[in-house]
Amino acid sequence: MEMNDLDPTGPGLRIPASPEVLAHTGRARTANRAASVLSVAIAGVMMAASAIGLFVPDLYEEGAWAREALRGGDLVTLVLAVPLLVGSLWLAARGSPRARAVWIGMLVYAVYTSAFSALGTTFNDAFLLHIALLSMSIFALACAIVSTDLVATSKAFREVRGARWVGLFLAIVGGAQGALWVIVITRNALTGELIADVPAAGQHLVFALDLAFLVPSLVLSGVLLFRRLPLGFLLGTAMASMGAVYQVNMSVAAVFQDRADVVGATAFAPESVGLTISFAVAALVMLAPRKERLPG
Numbered sequence: 001m002e003m004n005d006l007d008p009t010g011p012g013l014r015i016p017a018s019p020e021v022l023a024h025t026g027r028a029r030t031a032n033r034a035a036s037v038l039s040v041a042i043a044g045v046m047m048a049a050s051a052i053g054l055f056v057p058d059l060y061e062e063g064a065w066a067r068e069a070l071r072g073g074d075l076v077t078l079v080l081a082v083p084l085l086v087g088s089l090w091l092a093a094r095g096s097p098r099a100r101a102v103w104i105g106m107l108v109y110a111v112y113t114s115a116f117s118a119l120g121t122t123f124n125d126a127f128l129l130h131i132a133l134l135s136m137s138i139f140a141l142a143c144a145i146v147s148t149d150l151v152a153t154s155k156a157f158r159e160v161r162g163a164r165w166v167g168l169f170l171a172i173v174g175g176a177q178g179a180l181w182v183i184v185i186t187r188n189a190l191t192g193e194l195i196a197d198v199p200a201a202g203q204h205l206v207f208a209l210d211l212a213f214l215v216p217s218l219v220l221s222g223v224l225l226f227r228r229l230p231l232g233f234l235l236g237t238a239m240a241s242m243g244a245v246y247q248v249n250m251s252v253a254a255v256f257q258d259r260a261d262v263v264g265a266t267a268f269a270p271e272s273v274g275l276t277i278s279f280a281v282a283a284l285v286m287l288a289p290r291k292e293r294l295p296g
Helices: 019-055 064-093 097-119 127-146 150-157 163-191 200-226 230-259 270-287
Strands: none
Touching: 019 064, 019 097, 019 127, 064 097, 064 200, 064 230, 097 127, 097 150, 097 200, 097 230, 097 270, 150 230, 163 200, 163 230, 163 270, 200 230, 230 270
16 A cells, blocks of 8 residues: 555545445445335336226225225325335435435335235235235335435435424324324223224224334434434435325325215315325425525
8 A cells, every 4th residue: 555545645645445334335235226126116016006906896895995095095106106206216316315215205105005905905816916015115115224325314404494393293293193093992992992984904904003103103203303313304304205195195095985985984174184285395394405505
């Protein structure tokens, strides 16, 4: 090794990276490549499964409430979630930290929605697609998160002035949702009562997935974002994006249920519209481009 390689006063300073740094960079690239390849496959499987759910008669045999909710979700997945997944993946590959956060949010959406299709339905013609989608989404999400450059993420989001408010919103929504489900489950344990007009099997799955996955994700990302930590910027933006798309999913599902005369279903309920708008605003606050501050 030449002395100029390490001498700060010498020309062409080059400090060799340590083996540990090189190994970490290599692992991150491998994980990112795996997440990207899996995401392309996920987009294709989501399109296929959603199209089958929409256009194959009587695919879902769980009753009108679940059937129309799943079909409404399939429509949103096909026309909104898949394009967002593909578009954000493409922009993330070009180096956009904001697009990467949306990409991760769409992978969270894929995990959550595919869990309902894989675990909440009986055997049907799309069952293998639902299982494949759930498995690929879990591993793609893990690889995408661990391969993210949090330093670049922090730089991209450091000028977001409303980040603390978005974090507070996510934590409150997650905490309130979790508290509501705990109250309903506790009441059921004491009195045997559940939410009226919703099948018990559907409630069981919703409570399990929300309390095990969605609620902790909202609360954790909200707390980290409120503290303006690099991981908080990533997860907070991802959950705000995921929440906006999933609220559209629920709104369209309610429209499908209302048109099928499902008891208790109401299209465009005020609370649903309010949450959809709130999540959309939260996502826009985090993703809106900002001018770089000029020095001096």
